Amino acid sequence: GAGVSQSPSNKVTEKGKDVELRCDPISGHTALYWYRQSLGQGLEFLIYFQGNSAPDKSGLPSDRFSAERTGGSVSTLTIQRTQQEDSAVYLCASSLDVWMNTGELFFGEGSRLTVL
């Protein structure tokens, strides 16, 4: 696609429900990143994929969070049993290769999650 696409753009859910956030990276980009941004705050690193594998999952806040990437393309971030502190904008970014080699990360518009 022309850019990184994320869905849904907005999600309101009740505490305890599960949510799935989707990221469709730029075609041909092998590296994919998930970040979380709370209101007025910086970007918190969650997880990084090179192809379908995630070398570093240490950024995931708890075992309620999981992510997968299939076919080296679309990635899904799943939050189980959501809590109010999970409310944030979840940003996905992709790059042609590992960021050090290619530089620029291209970000999607984000998925705004509100947990009531």
Add this chain to the structure above:
Amino acid sequence: GQQVMQIPQYQHVQEGEDFTTYCNSSTTLSNIQWYKQRPGGHPVFLIQLVKSGEVKKQKRLTFQFGEAKKNSSLHITATQTTDVGTYFCAAATYYNTDKLIFGTGTRLQVFP
């Protein structure tokens, strides 16, 4: 864990004044990038610095990477209202180059 601190947290300037944000790390960084996020928008890449002591310019923006590769700065000359937004540095250490960590950000407000 690795932290990348930025100062100041906020900066309000009159249009035409200069602005500088500083990025500091306790550990040696491999590369460093800078991003700009407009209000309500997503981060947009500005530049990447690789070499110790490197200086790069983009029109009114000047980026520096410290000699020890532990700090970096972004300087904007003669700010304009279009410069409004939050500026983030992003970096990784040599022992974990996969993990691109974003700084805490500096929010710039420019008054006409």
